[in-house]
Amino acid sequence: MSIASRERRALADLLLERGPDAPTLCEGWTTKDLAVHLVVREYRPDAAAGMVVPRLAGHLDEVSRQVAARGYADAVRLFRAGPPRWSPMALLDPVVNLAENIIHHEDVRRAGAAGSGGEGSGVDAVPPRDLPxxxxxxxxxxxxxxxxxxxxxxxxxxxxxxxxxxxxxxxxxxxxxxxxxxxxxxxxxxxxxxxxxxxxxxxxxxxxxxxxxxxxxxx
Known part of the structure; x- marks a missing residue:
C-alpha cells in the first residue's frame, strides 16, 4: 500500500470516528463538508474546477449538494475507495493526494485545539502524530x-x-x-x-x- 493510500485510510477512519458534525481547521467547514469536498475533487473534476474558476462555482455548489444528499457515510466510503482510474487525481495520487490527506487529517485532529496566537499554538493539546x-x-x-x-x-x-x-x-x-x-x-x-x-x-x-x-x- 502506498503512503498516500495509508494516509487516505487513516483520514477515512478519523472522519468516521468524529462523525459528520465535528469541527475542522477549514474555516466554516464541518467534517461532513470536508468529506464532500474530498469526494468532489476526486470523482467530479468538472465540478472541482469551480474551486479555482469563479464562473463554475455554481456548478460546484450543486454537485456538492448532490454528494451531501447521499449521506456522510457514503461520502467517506467513496473517499476511502480512492479516485477512479479515469480521474486526474489518480495520476497525481502519490504527491497531490499525499499532501491533501495529511493536511486534512490534521485539520480534523487539531480542530478546536489550534489557538489564534500564531505559530505553535495548540502544541500541548494535540501532539504531532508519530509517523514513519x-x-x-x-x-x-x-x-x-x-x-x-x-x-x-x-x-x-x-x-x-x-x-x-x-x-x-x-x-x-x-x-x-x-x-x-x-x-x-x-x-x-x-x-x-x-x-x-x-x-x-x-x-x-x-x-x-x-x-x-x-x-x-x-x-
Missing part, C-alpha cells in the same frame, strides 16, 4: 516541490528548515530572490507542510524573521 520516517521523507519531498509555488508572492527570502528527529537538518529556500528580508521557518516535515498550506495556528514551527512578509499563495 518514510512518510516524513515523502512529505519533505512534497514541501520541496511546493515551496516555490506557495511562496511565489512572498516579499522575503524564505528558508524552510527541516528538523525531524533522527534526521539531520535540511533546507529549502524560496520566495523573492534578492529580498532584503529573510525568514526561516523550522520544524519537522509535516509541520512545515501545514505552515506552507496556511495552517499557521496549528503548525508547530519556529519562525525567525518578519513572518508577515512570508505570504503564501492559496491554490
Amino acid at each position: 520516517q518514510r512518510t516524513r521523507d515523502a512529505v519533505w519531498r512534497v514541501v520541496r516541490l511546493a515551496a516555490p509555488v506557495f511562496l511565489s508572492t512572498a516579499d522575503a527570502r524564505v528558508t524552510l528548515r527541516r528538523a525531524d528527529p533522527g534526521r539531520g537538518p535540511a533546507t529549502r529556500t524560496a520566495g523573492r530572490s534578492g529580498a532584503a528580508d529573510t525568514v526561516t521557518v523550522s520544524g519537522d516535515a509535516v509541520e512545515l507542510l501545514l505552515w506552507l498550506y496556511g495552517r499557521d495556528g496549528a503548525a508547530q514551527v519556529v519562525v525567525d524573521g518578519p513572518v508577515e512578509r512570508a505570504t503564501r499563495t492559496a491554490i
Whole structure:
C-alpha cells in the first residue's frame, strides 16, 4: 500500500470516528463538508474546477449538494475507495493526494485545539502524530516541490528548515530572490507542510524573521 493510500485510510477512519458534525481547521467547514469536498475533487473534476474558476462555482455548489444528499457515510466510503482510474487525481495520487490527506487529517485532529496566537499554538493539546520516517521523507519531498509555488508572492527570502528527529537538518529556500528580508521557518516535515498550506495556528514551527512578509499563495 502506498503512503498516500495509508494516509487516505487513516483520514477515512478519523472522519468516521468524529462523525459528520465535528469541527475542522477549514474555516466554516464541518467534517461532513470536508468529506464532500474530498469526494468532489476526486470523482467530479468538472465540478472541482469551480474551486479555482469563479464562473463554475455554481456548478460546484450543486454537485456538492448532490454528494451531501447521499449521506456522510457514503461520502467517506467513496473517499476511502480512492479516485477512479479515469480521474486526474489518480495520476497525481502519490504527491497531490499525499499532501491533501495529511493536511486534512490534521485539520480534523487539531480542530478546536489550534489557538489564534500564531505559530505553535495548540502544541500541548494535540501532539504531532508519530509517523514513519518514510512518510516524513515523502512529505519533505512534497514541501520541496511546493515551496516555490506557495511562496511565489512572498516579499522575503524564505528558508524552510527541516528538523525531524533522527534526521539531520535540511533546507529549502524560496520566495523573492534578492529580498532584503529573510525568514526561516523550522520544524519537522509535516509541520512545515501545514505552515506552507496556511495552517499557521496549528503548525508547530519556529519562525525567525518578519513572518508577515512570508505570504503564501492559496491554490
